[in-house]
Amino acid sequence: MKALLQRVTTARVSVGGEVVGSIGPGLVVFVGVAHGDTEKDVQYLVEKVVNLRIFTDEEGKFNLSALDIRGGFLIVSQFTLLADARKGRRPSFTGAAPPAEAEALFQRFVERARASGLEVAAGRFQQHMLVEIHNDGPVTILLDSKDRIGA
16 A cells, blocks of 8 residues: 655645545545455554654754644545556556455545544545645655555
């Protein structure tokens, strides 16, 4: 499972012209579910996202987490994070989990994020979405659950 984090001052996601989620300061979290991902991948990434210290303190250092600043999360499913573009000119998405499996794990990701007590908004799975992001910094970080120690 991969998560691409973008620190934002504000963000929103729309489907068919309707805003379905928005946040103020916090993180936009794009989530891609791979073949073989499990609840352990969800648990690892949510814990990492909630506690990763990528917000600045009074000295401008990355010392604060989303929990520390009471930031929000806008979580958007994005199977394209699993793209393999090593061969040819068209990316392959064979590494992405089948839609039913991916949706279940994506929803678990959203549920676990909500359990943090922070504001959580989400896009709609398998829908064409427009995501408006005001990237702060910019700060963009890619996490992969396969990189966890003891995986």
